[in-house]
Amino acid sequence: MNVKIFKIRLPEEFLYEDQKTLDAFLESHDIVKVETAFVNDENYWSVVLYFDELKITKNTVKDSKETKYSLEDDTLNYDEEKILEALKLWRSEKAKEQNLPSYFIATNKELMSVAKYKPARKEELRDIKGFGKHKIENYGEEILEILESI
Numbered sequence: 001m002n003v004k005i006f007k008i009r010l011p012e013e014f015l016y017e018d019q020k021t022l023d024a025f026l027e028s029h030d031i032v033k034v035e036t037a038f039v040n041d042e043n044y045w046s047v048v049l050y051f052d053e054l055k056i057t058k059n060t061v062k063d064s065k066e067t068k069y070s071l072e073d074d075t076l077n078y079d080e081e082k083i084l085e086a087l088k089l090w091r092s093e094k095a096k097e098q099n100l101p102s103y104f105i106a107t108n109k110e111l112m113s114v115a116k117y118k119p120a121r122k123e124e125l126r127d128i129k130g131f132g133k134h135k136i137e138n139y140g141e142e143i144l145e146i147l148e149s150i
Contacts, residue, residue: 001032001050008045008101021101022047026134036100045101076115079150083115086146094139105139106130118147 003136008018026049033050033052076084088111095102106114117128122140125131131140 001051004029004049004051005020006047006049008047010043010045016101023132023134025049027132031134035139045104074112076112080112080115083118083147083150084111086150087114087143090142090146094142106135114143114147119144 006018006022006025008022009015029049029051031049031051035048035050037046037048038044039046057150061148087106090107091102091105091111098105107130110128113128113130114125117124119125119128124142125136125140125143
């Protein structure tokens with residue numbers, strides 16, 4: 001088993017890149033265990049990943065993916081707002097349960113895109129920007145259940 005430590009800095013100029021680096025690592029490795037801790041003195045999350053060997057990939061160069069769905073503006077109708085509220089509540093509970101910051105579960109923009117796009121199957125979640133294999137495996141079923149219940 002291998003160990004890798006990530007530093008997720010909270011200032012906006014670092015947050016996106018740090019999270020993108022973490023997401024890329026998660027997609028290419030088999031994660032066995034995750035530990036997180038907030039470092040108050042320096043205002044960042046420390047993420048410790050225990051993982052097995054790299055997943056085997058055919059090419060190091062990925063084929064370009066088709067464009068993923070991403071909400072272009074923040075305008076949601078009444079029904080979509082209801083979905084977004086339910087998704088945010090779920091995300092908050094899930095983050096507390098897993099002792100993670102809520103944006104690790106899903107960002108506001110990702111949840112808004114889900115509310116607007118309304119996927120019916122896990123495969124359709126892949127069409128939403130920010131939803132890769134890891135997020136879909138961990139949270140896809142629950143997200144779809146929320147969408148069905150509203």
